[in-house]
Every structure is written in structure tokens, then in C-alpha cells.
Amino acid sequence: xxxxxxxxxxxxxxxxxxxxxxxxxxxxxxxxxxxxxxxxxxxxxxxxxxxxxxxxxxxxxxxxxxxxxxxxxxxxxxxxxxxxxxxxxxxxxxxxxxxxxxxxxxxxxxxxxxxxxxxxxxxxxxxxxxxxxxxxxxxxxxxxxxxxxxxxxxxxxxxxxxxxxxxxxxxxxxxxxxxxxxxxxxxxxxxxxxxxxxxxxxxxxxxxxxxxxxxxxxxxxxxxxxxxxxxxxxxxxxxxxxxxxxxxxxxxxxxxxxxxxxxxxxxxxxxxxxxxxxxxxxxxxxxxxxxxxxxxxxxxxxxxxxxxxxxxxxxxxxxxxxxxxxxxxxxxxxxxxxxxxxxxxxxxxxxxxxxxxxxxxxxxxxxxxxxxxxxxxxxxxxxxxxxxxxxxxxxxxxxxxxxxxxxxxxxxxxxxxxxxxxxxxxxxxxxxxxxxxxxxxxxxxxxxxxxxxxxxxxxxxxxxxxxxxxxxxxxxxxxxxxxxxxxxxxxxxxxxxxxxxxxxxxxxxxxxxxxxxxxxxxxxxxxxxxxxxxxxxxxxxxxxxxxxxxxxxxxxxxxx
Numbered sequence: 001x002x003x004x005x006x007x008x009x010x011x012x013x014x015x016x017x018x019x020x021x022x023x024x025x026x027x028x029x030x031x032x033x034x035x036x037x038x039x040x041x042x043x044x045x046x047x048x049x050x051x052x053x054x055x056x057x058x059x060x061x062x063x064x065x066x067x068x069x070x071x072x073x074x075x076x077x078x079x080x081x082x083x084x085x086x087x088x089x090x091x092x093x094x095x096x097x098x099x100x101x102x103x104x105x106x107x108x109x110x111x112x113x114x115x116x117x118x119x120x121x122x123x124x125x126x127x128x129x130x131x132x133x134x135x136x137x138x139x140x141x142x143x144x145x146x147x148x149x150x151x152x153x154x155x156x157x158x159x160x161x162x163x164x165x166x167x168x169x170x171x172x173x174x175x176x177x178x179x180x181x182x183x184x185x186x187x188x189x190x191x192x193x194x195x196x197x198x199x200x201x202x203x204x205x206x207x208x209x210x211x212x213x214x215x216x217x218x219x220x221x222x223x224x225x226x227x228x229x230x231x232x233x234x235x236x237x238x239x240x241x242x243x244x245x246x247x248x249x250x251x252x253x254x255x256x257x258x259x260x261x262x263x264x265x266x267x268x269x270x271x272x273x274x275x276x277x278x279x280x281x282x283x284x285x286x287x288x289x290x291x292x293x294x295x296x297x298x299x300x301x302x303x304x305x306x307x308x309x310x311x312x313x314x315x316x317x318x319x320x321x322x323x324x325x326x327x328x329x330x331x332x333x334x335x336x337x338x339x340x341x342x343x344x345x346x347x348x349x350x351x352x353x354x355x356x357x358x359x360x361x362x363x364x365x366x367x368x369x370x371x372x373x374x375x376x377x378x379x380x381x382x383x384x385x386x387x388x389x390x391x392x393x394x395x396x397x398x399x400x401x402x403x404x405x406x407x408x409x410x411x412x413x414x415x416x417x418x419x420x421x422x423x424x425x426x427x428x429x430x431x432x433x434x435x436x437x438x439x440x441x442x443x444x445x446x447x448x449x450x451x452x453x454x455x456x457x458x459x460x461x462x463x464x465x466x467x468x469x470x471x472x473x474x475x476x477x478x479x480x481x482x483x484x485x486x487x488x489x490x491x492x493x494x495x496x497x498x499x500x501x502x503x504x505x506x507x508x509x510x511x512x513x514x515x516x517x518x519x520x521x522x523x524x525x526x527x528x529x530x531x532x533x534x535x536x537x538x539x540x541x542x543x544x545x546x547x548x549x550x551x552x553x554x555x556x557x558x559x560x
Contacts, residue, residue, distance in 0.1 A: 091151020402508020
């Protein structure tokens with residue numbers, strides 16, 4: 001009798017467990033269906049798709065044209081493109097002209113993601129996470145931007161369909177900066193920008209300089225694109241970008257207004273909003289002064305915090321729009337210069353605990369001080385002085401803090417570096433490697449008066465070129481390049497002597513961390529401890545790195 005009751009009890013328990021497991025499985029299936037369905041983004045409805053029938057025509061050399069639109073590779077290594085017309089039409093033309101580059105850049109982007117996240121199962125999970133996260137993305141993007149991106153998507157690769165449709169992928173890539181910013185707290189980004197005007201500039205002209213330190217692998221930075229837009233609405237403008245990306249990280253319009261973006265500390269968001277780069281793009285296309293730029297930024301909701309440094313020929317000054325998901329303010333230093341790294345300066349934000357922590361515990365505050373120091377040392381600013389500051393690799397008071405330190409203005413990871421002179425409509429763009437190669441000068445008035453490209457010829461202003469940094473000819477630079485190669489080998493666990501790593505960049509704390517981590521993984525705890533202790537004697541980029549080093553020393557002590 002008792003045995004029968006026990007069997008009956010077990011059957012009931014088994015049925016209950018099966019019911020619970022079945023319910024959980026059903027909920028998971030419903031959740032997956034929901035995530036997949038909300039992650040799908042319908043393309044905009046385009047009435048006139050005749051642009052899809054257009055074909056590009058090759059010129060001699062590397063150039064292609066479609067009507068007045070053109071695309072070419074400069075002898076500087078930069079790609080250059082001019083597009084005009086309505087949003088969908090110019091998007092299609094953009095894609096057709098630069099199809100190979102659009103495909104190659106997505107290859108480079110996804111290859112780097114695979115290096116960062118080698119697990120295929122996690123990559124698939126990430127796909128659904130991004131889809132869910134960006135489920136309302138399309139609702140927060142202007143129709144004009146969606147139509148242009150949709151036009152480009154016809155030239156994207158079909159081999160990434162498992163991630164999403166061409167249109168879904170390109171649209172989501174415009175939010176990649178924001179998602180990486182929010183989830184990694186800008187681990188790969190540490191931009192610097194500044195401006196001078198009136199008596200802070202040698203000829204009183206407004207001069208803006210910026211390093212866009214956005215690192216997604218060396219390959220990603222190889223194919224920089226200088227895109228010149230003549231849209232059917234708004235101002236003509238140029239942006240420094242990569243193929244397939246229509247947002248603005250650095251740009252200037254023909255009214256002499258410039259926009260550059262610097263990331264700030266953000267909380268992890270719960271859903272999508274307007275990507276920062278598309279807010280900057282709208283400002284660039286439709287604003288002629290600081291007030292109009294502020295009004296455009298104000299109408300958008302963003303899910304990350306960002307500083308927009310706005311330079312204006314109309315106002316002959318610069319200001320910073322500081323914007324969070326909840327509020328915003330216009331920061332005006334009431335001086336003849338302005339500096340910007342990765343923390344806020346305005347009254348509304350500067351005293352918040354999050355901002356103080358960002359300033360004090362990351363490289364932002366240190367880099368800000370170094371930037372201010374250099375502006376005082378150099379005296380009245382010039383374009384050449386601006387380039388010299390953007391290339392500066394030292395710490396406070398000129399201290400050698402190692403080549404590649406995040407606390408330096410030049411971190412040797414820049415996707416691009418730019419100098420603007422808005423009144424003269426001149427822009428200088430760096431060439432590889434990083435901001436060390438020559439700076440190529442473009443005159444916007446000259447570019448927009450071309451009316452097409454008849455022969456494949458250089459369109460930059462050769463009389464205004466800025467020479468490469470002489471540092472590239474030194475033993476220290478050669479050693480730094482060798483260090484980067486050895487660092488990669490160490491991180492891939494290739495056989496090597498870890499002592500060789502810091503020998504190539506002896507003042508760089510991270511060289512000792514790489515060597516220490518390598519020795520630790522191979523069970524050489526005393527050797528690892530020695531590397532970590534030496535790292536603590538150097539200038540460390542941020543608090544989290546110092547914490548890592550001290551924890552590793554504790555582990556070495558326990559394991560020795």
C-alpha cells in the first residue's frame with residue numbers, strides 16, 4: 001500500500017516537472033518568436049525605384065561615375081566620393097559606386113567581432129539581443145536616413161543573411177557605436193577635440209581639431225572614405241567615414257558648421273533611440289549655426305551620453321552640446337578656446353557622481369589636462385600647431401608614458417584625425433598610419449563646384465598638405481610596431497619570451513601587463529608578479545586597469 005502511494009506520488013511529481021519544463025520550453029519558444037519578429041525591420045516604401053537600373057561607368061584608373069556622382073581612390077590612400085540627389089537615389093548610387101568597399105568593410109567589421117567574440121553560439125545570442133535591443137530603432141530614425149541606407153543596402157553582401165537582411169544590418173550598424181559605448185563603457189573609444197578662435201588663434205580664425213579614437217581592428221581603419229554630399233534638401237556637406245555608414249562622426253557643411261562627437265559615461269540602456277551619429281548628421285545637413293544645431297539635438301532622444309562639439313563660422317566660435325538620455329545643456333566656456341575629451345563640463349552634469357568618476361578614474365581627465373597644457377605651450381593656434389597637438393604622444397609636462405598610452409592625446413588607435421577651418425571651408429584629413437601620415441586638405445567650395453568627374457584626377461589641395469610626423473622614422477616607432485605584433489602573438493598564446501614585450505615599449509604600463517598575463521597563463525607566477533609590479537611604477541591609463549594588476553599580484557602570491 002505504501003509502495004503504491006509512493007509510486008503515485010512520484011508520477012504526480014514527474015507530471016508536475018514535465019508540465020513546468022514544458023511551460024518553460026513553450027515560453028522560450030514564444031520569446032524567440034517574439035524577439036525574431038520584433039527584430040525584423042521593414043524597409044521604407046519607395047514609390048520610384050528607377051535608380052536601381054543605373055550602372056556605374058569606369059574612368060581610367062580607380063574611378064567610377066554615375067552622372068555627376070563619382071568615386072575614386074586618392075594617391076593618399078583615402079577613398080573619395082561625391083553623391084547627390086534624393087535620399088533613396090543617392091543611397092543606391094552610393095552603393096553602386098562603392099560596392100566593393102561596402103562589402104569589404106562589413107567583412108572587416110564582422111571579422112573583428114568574431115575575434116572579440118569567438119563563440120558562435122554567443123554570436124547567435126548577440127544577434128537576437130541586438131535585434132531585441134533595437135526593436136524600435138526604425139521608429140527613431142528620420143525617413144530620409146532610412147531611405148538612403150535602404151538604397152545602399154542593395155549593394156551589400158548577401159553572405160551575412162544569417163544576421164539579418166542587408167537593410168536590417170546596415171541600419172543596425174548605425175547603432176553599433178552606441179551599443180558598444182553603453183555596454184563596454186567606451187573601452188575602445190577615447191576621443192579628443194578642441195577649438196580656438198579670436199586671440200587664441202594666430203589669425204583669429206576658428207580652428208577645430210579632433211582625433212576619432214574608434215578602434216575596430218587595423219583592417220577596419222584602412223579604407224577611410226571622404227564622402228561629399230549634395231542632398232536635395234539642406235546644406236552640402238562632407239564627412240569622414242567608412243563605406244556603408246551614413247552617420248557623422250566628423251564633418252563640415254558648406255555654411256561653415258562643423259560637428260564632431262565625443263562619448264561620455266552612460267548607463268546600460270533598456271531600448272533603442274536615435275543613434276548619435278544620425279543626430280550629428282542631421283545637424284550637419286540642416287544647421288548653419290550653434291543655435292540651430294542645439295534645436296536639432298533637442299528634438300531627438302538618445303540612449304547614450306554624448307558631447308557634440310559644434311564649430312560655427314557664422315558665430316566664429318565653438319560650443320559643446322552635452323546630451324544624455326534624460327537632459328541636455330549647451331556648454332560655452334566664455335573663452336576663446338574649448339577642449340573636450342570624454343567627460344562633461346557643463347553646470348548640469350560636471351558635479352554628478354558618474355561624471356566625477358568618469359573624469360577621475362578613466363584617461364579622460366588626464367588627457368583633458370594635457371590638452372589644456374599643450375594649448376598654453378603652443379601659443380596662438382595654427383593648423384600646423386593643431387596637427388602637432390593631435391599627434392602628441394606624451395603625458396603631462398612632456399613625460400614619457402609609453403607609446404600607445406590611452407592617457408596621451410595620440411593613442412595610436414585613431415580611425416581618423418581631422419582639422420577644420422570653417423570660414424575658409426578647408427578640412428585636413430589624416431592618412432595612415434593613424435594621424436602619423438600626411439594630412440590631406442580639401443576645399444569644400446572647390447569640390448562642390450566640380451559638376452562631375454571627367455577624368456580620374458586628385459581633388460585635394462596639394463598646396464596645403466601637412467607633412468607626415470618625423471617620429472615615424474625613429475627607432476622608437478619601429479619598436480612600437482614590433483611591440484604591437486608581439487602583443488598580438490602573446491594574446492594568441494604563441495611561443496615567445498615575455499621579457500621581449502616590455503623591452504620594446506619600456507615606459508608603457510600595458511606592455512608589462514601583457515607580459516604578466518602571458519606568464520600567468522603559462523604558470524610562471526613569480527615572473528608574472530615581477531611584470532605586474534613593474535607596471536604599477538608606470539602611468540596607468542585608468543582605475544580598472546590598476547585594479548586588474550593588483551588582483552593579479554594577489555593571485556600570483558596565492559599560487560606561488
